[in-house]
Amino acid sequence: MSGLFPSRTVALYMARLFLVRVFAILAGMTLVLTMLAVLSESGKILAHPGNSEAEVWRYVSLRLPQVVAFATPYAVLLGTLVTFWQMNTNSEVIALKGAGMSAHQVLAPLLVASLGVAALSFAFNDRVVSRATGVLTQWQLVEYGAVPTDRGDRSNVWVLDGDDLVQADQVKGRGPAATLTGVTIYDRTGGRLVSIITAPRGVRDGEGWHIFPARRFDVAKDRQTRFPALHVAEGVRPDQFTLATVDPDSMSFGALRSAIGDLSDAGRPTKALEGSAWHKLSGPLSAVLMPLLGAVAAFGLARSGQLFVRAVIGMALGFAYFVADNFALAMGNLGAYPPFLAAWAPFLMFLLIGESVLVRTEE
DSSP, X not given: OOSSOSOHHHHHHHHHHHXXXXXXXXXHHHHHHHHXXXXXXXXXXXXXXXXXXXXXXXXXXXXXXXXXXXXXXXXXXXXXXXXXXXXXXXXXXXXXXXXXXXXXXXXXXXXXXXXXXXXXXXXXXXXXXXXXXXXXXXXXXXXXXXXXXXXXXXXXXXXXXXXXXXXXXXXXXXGGGOEEEEEEEEEXXXXXEEEEXXXXXXXXXXXXXXXXXXXXXETTTTEEEEESOEEEXXXXXXXXXXXXXXXXXXXXXXXXXXXXXXXXXXTOOOHHHHHHHHHHHHHHHHHHHHHHXXXXXXXXXXXXXXXXXXXXXXXXXXXXXXXXHHHHHHHHHHTSSOHHHHHHHHHHHHXXXXXXXXXXXXX
């Protein structure tokens, strides 16, 4: 048989069989994991004065999206194994191969269906999970109490301006209204410190900053000079001072890419964040790998007694991918792996492993 889908009826049947089991397993895993999370946190929530059952349900609403995002790739893996187990037990895979379908043609409906699951997972993570994570993180920082209003104040902020370093003890406000307190500028040329400029206050002035009253210490001459005011940091934007610590899990893909650009302009390290941004794409796409890694359970004779062994091998390959993915992401956060490699290396490696196993055993 030629073509990716020799039979439209068979393709729809397999896709429906696969999706029903995936979402059924996802619902069961979500229910169990959410209950465990509530049991572990409900005591802390109710321990805060004024909290009641309403706060527990609020926690459930914020934790549920995280659980769904975490369980989705595992549900796809288990859904793949259950689907193939049933089809192999009923000799449906043997019938399909006897009709002339290759192993890749048998897998094609599940791969396309898993691609749809990956697209839904990315959209859900980007629009729902990131927002819920941001709110829950802030709530947990105050131990489930009232979350204070973020007025944009930042402390101990550093900005790279060419070779110069600009440090502010505190930054208040945003945009043109931003004000600096405790400003210190390390004037450097070719990596060599030339002078240190300090001022108690600074305000936005055109494309730069107006600091006053200022003192300049000349390192080479060992001499200090006072100025009523100085215009410094030309081209340094207010948002480079007001950038907070970026939590990639609390931001959408677009917002994270924008924050990485701002941090890069401010001269701050972004390698770990770049890895997290790439993982927002490779993470949901891992659902496409699961039918390929679980395909070992689809083939072989059920009566040979090796079907259970094949299912265990498929499960082991799937869970090995998750271990490798978490390890690579951790190495990326430490700076040991480049960002792109940290996010995509496990995916590409297990894609080749799954394809190799399929070709060597069935094609």
